[in-house]
Amino acid sequence: MKELDELLLPDDVRYAEDHEWISERAPYRVGVSDFAQDQLGDLTFVELPDVDKVLAQGDEFGTLESTKSVSSLYLPIAGRVTAVNEAVQDDPGRVNGDPYGDGWLIEIEPANPADVSGLMDVEAYKKHLEETN
Template identity: 45%
Template sequence: MTMLKFTKDHEWIRVEGDTGTVGITDYAQQQLGDVVFVELPEVGRKLETGKEAAVVESVKAASEVYAPVAGEVVAVNDAVAGDPSLINSAAEGDGWFMRIRLANPSELDGLMDRAAYDAYVEGLA
């Protein structure tokens, strides 16, 4: 079963089994503008919930990407490193940043589903 969750910092995590694919939301990429650089974590790095996991830079600003849950990086998206504009064109698809093996799947319970996230973003406008 696939589960999609969101953070208040505009990251998403798509969980399949004990692994989650992480990226930034469409809303986040719109706020950033044209993405020009991405710094991805090293495979094997241990991430802590809410701590910096990656960096994304746009023509407007540099921004941290935070780990939505704790875990170990098991893969990174080399396509995004080579073509950061993928984040603008497919933020919630091919523009993913990393895959992590979840350290504590119960942490997902503290994240928002799509409906809650959409309502949260509407409240920011």
Template identity: 50%
Template sequence: MSFDTPDDRKYLESHEWATTDEPIRIGISDFAQDELGDVVFVELPDEGDTISHDEPFGVVESIKAVSDLYAPVSGEIVAVNDALHDQPELVNEDPYGDGWLLEIDPSDESEFEELMDADEYEAQIA
């Protein structure tokens, strides 16, 4: 099976992605949403909170599992996708578009160097 892995973003081993332009937009990969199955609930922090690289910041719950969400980079949350409260299925339907989770103002640009590019991520999930 082939998964969509846009090359305009970076990826964590735990399947979160981050755009490289600011504000940094964060979500989960097409592979991750497929593995989870139908997403029924997403728990996210509040605007103004800070998240830390490689630390849990929220939870995604599906019909199969409850999974922690990990921060690809550190920063202050400048936007939360409130649409997910009423439509958590957006994570399944459009993981790189309407199903995004957070936008942050990054505090350490060097953390991007630790993330995988699309080719490295695709090799990991193959």
């Protein structure tokens, strides 16, 4: 597993405590951080919601599976699902290989775009990782 200083943590996304990220501006993509994919190990299955599903902040929007674990995905801010990344459903390894790029999970239309700025920036997230590990 990666050490904290080996993690890829871009500064143009916002992070949630449960290790999801969301783009800072539209289109608002959601994925999981490098830390999360590294902890989970090689992913084998990705379950994502239907397009148009309306979710509240903290709602479960899907699951990520490795051979020996299942992890729930929680939406960092409220919104409506506008797209899901079908490519990761066919090839879950994309989440491991490129968690912020090809490995994005869903796109949402936030109920309130200002909610994004309430999430952690990269510095806050790094601190969160240090404190919790």
